[in-house]
Amino acid sequence: MTASPTNSVLPALEGAIGASKVSAAREVLEEYSHDLGPIEAAAVPLAVVFAESVEDVQATVRACAAAGTRIVPRGAGSGLSGAAHAIENSIILSFERMNRILEIRPDDEVAVVEPGVINADLNAAAAEHGLMYAPDPASHGFSTIGGNIGTNAGGLRCAKYGVTRDSVLGLDVVLADGTLVRVGRGTFKGVAGYDLTGLLVGSEGTLGIVVAATVRLRYLPVAVRTIAAFYADFASAAAGVLAVGRARVQPAIMELMDAGSLADADRLNGSDLLSRGRALLLIQTDGFGAEPEAEVVRRVLAETGAALLDDDPEEAERLVFLRRNSRGIGQDSQFRVGEDVAVPRSRLVDYVHELERMAAEHRVDVKVVAHAGDGNLHPEFSVDPGSPDLAEAVTRLNEALDESIDVALAMGGTITGEHGVGSFKLRWLPLEQSERLRDLQHRIKDVFDPHGILNPGKAV
Amino acid sequence: MTASPTNSVLPALEGAIGASKVSAAREVLEEYSHDLGPIEAAAVPLAVVFAESVEDVQATVRACAAAGTRIVPRGAGSGLSGAAHAIENSIILSFERMNRILEIRPDDEVAVVEPGVINADLNAAAAEHGLMYAPDPASHGFSTIGGNIGTNAGGLRCAKYGVTRDSVLGLDVVLADGTLVRVGRGTFKGVAGYDLTGLLVGSEGTLGIVVAATVRLRYLPVAVRTIAAFYADFASAAAGVLAVGRARVQPAIMELMDAGSLADADRLNGSDLLSRGRALLLIQTDGFGAEPEAEVVRRVLAETGAALLDDDPEEAERLVFLRRNSRGIGQDSQFRVGEDVAVPRSRLVDYVHELERMAAEHRVDVKVVAHAGDGNLHPEFSVDPGSPDLAEAVTRLNEALDESIDVALAMGGTITGEHGVGSFKLRWLPLEQSERLRDLQHRIKDVFDPHGILNPGKAV
Secondary structure, X not given: OOOOHHHHHHHHHHHHHOHHHEEOOHHHHHHOOOOOOOOOOOXXXXXXXXXXXXXXXXXHHHHHHHHOOEEEEEOOXXXXXXXXXXXXXXXXXXXXXXXXXXEEEOOOOEEEEOOOOEHHHHHHHHHOOOEEOOOOOOOOOOOEHHHHHHHXXXXXXXXXXXXXXXXXXXXXXXXXXXXXXXXXXXXXOOOOOOOHHHHHOOOOOOOOEEEEEEEEOEEOOOOEEEEEEEEOOHHHXXXXXXXXXXXXXOOOEEEEEEHHXXXXXXXXXXXXXHHOXXXXXXXEEEOOOHHHHHHHHHHHHHHOOOEEOOOOHHHHHHHHHHHHOOOOOOOOEOOXXXXXXXXXXXXXXXXXXXXXXXXXHHOOEXXXXXXXXXXXXXXXXXXOOOOOOHHHHHHHHHHHHHHHHHHHHHOOOXXXXXXXXXXXXXXXXXXXXXXXXXXXXXXXXXXXXXXXXXXXXXXX | OOOOHHHHHHHHHHHHHOHHHXXXXXXXXXXXXXXXXXXXOOOOOOEEEEOOOHHHHHHHHHHHHHHOOEEEEEOOOOOOOOOOOOOOOEEEEEOOOOOOEEEEEOOOOEEEEOOOOEHHHHHHHXXXXXXXXXXXXXXXXXXXXXXXXXXXXXXXXHHHHOOHHHHEEEEEXXXXXXXXXXXXXXXXXXXXXXXXXXXXXXXXXXXXXXXXXXXXXXXXXXXXXXXXXXXXOHHHHHHHHHXXXXXXXXXXXXXXXXXXXXXXHHHXXXXXXXXXXXXXXXXXXXXXXXXXXXXXXXXXXXXXXXEEOOOOHHHHHHHHHHHHOOOOXXXXXXXXXXXXXXXOHHHHHXXXXXXXXXXXXXXXXXXXXXXXXXXXXXXXXXXXXXXXOHHHHHHHHHHHHHHHHHHHHHOOOEOOOOXXXXXXXXXXXXXXXXXXXXXXXXXXXXXXXXXXXXOOOOOO
C-alpha cells in the first residue's frame, strides 16, 4: 500500500525532529484545531508539531514542503479571527516550547525573544530593568509575542505607545523552503532596503514563520494616574474623549464601555457599575507628567458632565482591570461575534448610534467596548442560542455584522483595527480594498510562498 | 526619420499633460539632475515634469511606460543618498507644484496632503490647531512630505515620536501602469491585509509613486525644556546619554556634537562653543512632564561631569537651532561624504573611538553629530580637495568610509539609519542583507514594477 502524501507527513516529521515533538493524538488535534475566532469550516490538522528550536522549525517546513502539507503557525491560540484555525491538509506548528527570552539589553532598550514567550512574561522580565514591552492586548496574560506579531496586535496602551509593529525592530524568519533569514535590524532606526519587517508583522504566518524577534522596550512609567468617569450616556462619554484630545493630553489608556458592557461586567463580577452611569470612560496618564495631565483630564471631563470617581484610585485601578478582562477568553460562535472596526475618532458617537439602530432593526443584542483613543471599537453582537428559529436568528446576526462593517467603511474606517483578517473577515476585505490591491498582496504572497503551504487562505 | 523611443517621450508628455508642465531646457535638466547625495555616475534626464494633479502623474506614468522611459520622482531634491539622481533614459517627476494641504481634521488628528507640501508648512498649518507633524528631518524647512515618505526620513524628534513611517496612515499611489490605488487607512489603527503602506514608505519611488498621504498629527507640547551640557570629551557625553536612559526619561530630542562639529559651528556662526567643551549634548524634554524630566536630566548629567548651560534657556534654544542647521545644504562630493550609520545605543562611545582610529589611519578628517537617543550617527568624512595627489586622497576617503560601515555592522548596526540606500549605499547593502533577502526585495519590486521603469537601480 502506498502512503498518500498526506499520510506520509507524520512519519516524516517524526523522523525529522523526533517523535516527542509531534502529536497526532485525537484530543491534541482537537484542542489545537482552532483559535478563539468563529469557526465556519471546521478542519482537523494532520499533526501538531511542538518545535523546540529554529532547526526544528526548518526541518518541519522542509518535511511539509516535500509532502505538500500546509503549515498553520500557532502561538497561544488566543486570536479572534481564525488565523490559527486548522485547514484541510495542514499541520499546526505550535511555539509553546520556544518560550525563552534570549536576551535583554537594558542600555540598548532591546530584547530578543523566541516567539512562544508570553507577553506578560516578557513584561515581567523587562520590569526588573525598569522597562516594559508596550503592546498589551487584553490577552497579554496568555498570548505570545509570536502570535502578537502574526496579528500585529494592539491593546490598551497603544493610544500612546503604538501597536506591535511599532515595537518590532527585526525578525528571524524561516521561509517556505526552510531557509532562515534575518529581516530588519537591531537598532532603533534603520532604512536599508524595503521594510520587510513591517510586511511580515500582521501577515498571520502567510509569508514566513517568525522564529525570533528583536523588540524595542520602553520606560516603565515613573507614575500612573487613573481616572474613571461615569456618564449618563455614550454620546457624552465620547464627547469626553474629544475634549481630552482638544486639551492636548495624550493618555496611555483611554477606554470606553457602554451600558451593555457595564451590565455584563456587573453580572460577571457582582459590581454595581450600571447604577453609576450608562457609560464609563477610563483614562490612564503616565510618566513624569501623569499628575498634571490627570488634573487637566479631570477638569475637562467634569466640564462634559462626567461623574468622577475622584477619591478612590484603587477602585479606578480595579475598573481598568475589569475592562482589560471584560472580554474573557470565550470562543466566538455563530451566536456571538466580537467585532473590531476602527473609525476616525470624531465618528465614535455616530458609529455607536448606528450600532444601536441596526441592533434594533435586526433584533440582535449589541454591547460595545472601545479603545477610544484610537477610534477602535469592539462591538459584540449576539443572539439567543435558545431562539426557536435558530437559523433565522443567525441570519439576522450576520446581517447586523455585515451592516456594521458597511457603516464603518462609509465613515472612513477599517474592517479590523487590531484583530486581523484571519479567515473570518475575508468576506469583508473586498469592501475595503480594491481588486488591484488584493491582487498585489496575493502576488507578494506568491513571492514568499510559491507553493502555497504557509497558512493559505488567511489574511489576504 | 523615425524617432527613437527615448526621443519620443518629450512630445508624448507634452501632449498628455500640456507643454507648460514639461521642460527640457538645459539649465532645468541640469538643476533637477541630482539630489544632495554624492554623484558617482552623472546622468541628465530627458525632461522634467512638473505634475499639478493626480491625473498628470497617471498620464506621465502611462506615457513613460509606453516609451520605456524611466521615472525618477523628486520632492525638494534634498536627499543625501542619490535616490533622486537622474539615471539613463529617465525623466524627473517633480512634485513641487502638488503642494496643497488637502485637509486637516483636528478632532481626528489627521491631515491629508499632496506630496509636494513642505514639511515645515504642514507643521505651521497644524500648529494653528495645537498639533504637529512629528517627523522633523534637519531639512524640514525645505524638504517635502513626499520626499520624507520616499526615504522614511527621521529627524531630531524621532527619539520620542518615531520616524516618518510611524506617522503615515495611508497613501494614494500611482502604480507602474498608471493605475491609482489607495493603501493603508484613515484611522490610527488598522490591520486589514499586508502592510503595503509600510512597504512603500522608504521605497524611494521604486514600487509606486505617492500622490497623496494621510498622516497622523501629534499634540504640540504644552511645554519644552532645553538642556545644553558641555563635556570634556565625547565618551563622557555618550555616558550622559545612557545615564538619561537609566533615569527612564524619554527626551524628545537628544543630540550629540563632537569637537569637530563644534569647531565647524564656531566657524560658520562666529560662536565659541569649542572653548566650552569638546562635546555637546543637547536635550529637549517636552509635554506636561517637561520640567520634572528636565530636573532629572540636569541632575544625572551633572553627575556624569557635564558643565550645564543652566540659566540661559535662550542660548540653549539657539544651540538646538545651530544643531538643526549644522549640516547646511551642501552637496556631498567625492571629497566630503556624510554618513548615516546606526548602532545599538550602548555602542556609541565604542563607535566614535573606532571612527577616530580609522580617521587617523586613513589620514582623513572626521567630525560627528549623532541623534544619540536613537544611536544614529552622522560622521562626515572629508579630504582636502587641494591635495597634491587627489586620486589617492579619494581612495583613502573611500577606504575610511568602507571601514566605518564594516565596524557599524560588526557592532550590530545598520548602514543607514535614516537617509536611505539611494544609489550611493548600494555597494554596502550586501554587507548587511543576505543574497536571499535582497532577492526577495527584487522580486517584490518585480511585482510592482514588472518593466523596471520606477526609479530602477535605487534602494534595493
